[in-house]
Amino acid sequence: MAGGINGAEVLITAGPTYEFLDDVRYLGNPSTGRMGIELAEAARAKGAIVTLVIGPTHLMPPPGIAWVPVVSARDMLQAVKERFEECQVFISSAAVSDYRPAVRMKGKEKKGPKTKTIELVKNPDILKTVTKNRRSDQVIVGFSLESANLLNNARKKMKAKRCDLMVVNTPGHFGDRREHVWVINKHGVLKELPPSNKQTVAREIIALTDATMRRELLPLMQRFEDKTR
Numbered sequence: 001m002a003g004g005i006n007g008a009e010v011l012i013t014a015g016p017t018y019e020f021l022d023d024v025r026y027l028g029n030p031s032t033g034r035m036g037i038e039l040a041e042a043a044r045a046k047g048a049i050v051t052l053v054i055g056p057t058h059l060m061p062p063p064g065i066a067w068v069p070v071v072s073a074r075d076m077l078q079a080v081k082e083r084f085e086e087c088q089v090f091i092s093s094a095a096v097s098d099y100r101p102a103v104r105m106k107g108k109e110k111k112g113p114k115t116k117t118i119e120l121v122k123n124p125d126i127l128k129t130v131t132k133n134r135r136s137d138q139v140i141v142g143f144s145l146e147s148a149n150l151l152n153n154a155r156k157k158m159k160a161k162r163c164d165l166m167v168v169n170t171p172g173h174f175g176d177r178r179e180h181v182w183v184i185n186k187h188g189v190l191k192e193l194p195p196s197n198k199q200t201v202a203r204e205i206i207a208l209t210d211a212t213m214r215r216e217l218l219p220l221m222q223r224f225e226d227k228t229r
Helices: 034-045 073-084 126-133 150-160 198-213
Strands: 009-014 049-054 066-069 089-092 099-101 120-122 139-145 165-169 178-184 188-197
Touching: 009 034, 009 073, 034 049, 034 089, 034 198, 049 073, 073 126, 089 126, 089 198, 126 139, 139 150, 139 198, 150 165, 150 178, 165 198, 178 198, 188 198
Parallel strands: 009 049, 009 089, 049 066, 089 139, 139 165
Antiparallel strands: 099 120, 165 178, 178 188
């Protein structure tokens, strides 16, 4: 790991997941996968061997990057499980659906009453699931979308999901071409990036990932208290 990202196997998740109600309707979100693609290209530019597991998107695969298309959260989890052990870096940037319909109807469900109740069941947390067996020589980067108590909530997620870095963003630029993010580690805030294009954000995240792999002592913008509240 001390050698950095050059030559390392980097596994990235990106985009939304779709959870189908019937054969034509689904639960989803506006994520395009652009952030994950920019991360993949930034990592490749640093010499990494990149695999991108991506949900439904209109964007095209970049050359030189292994592209694994998936649809649902369970599809994405399976694809990640199959590749996680071999990677040195895992970046979980996908916007995964938290829930899925308990039953998927066949065909197209006919229009019915004015109101309808749909039973949902919780999807597996991909990041938390795969990092249960993470190696000490792996670097794990999570994403935390927060609308309140950004840093405190992100710190809790970072600990619970066994991440080395957490990228914190807000719904304000969800699906947009720009991002406003904070990158944190267990010690504090490493960097705040005001609304910037996703290519710039991706390059900064990959640079911090590379430095973390090299076990560099990273300067902090803000130091956290010892205990997460």
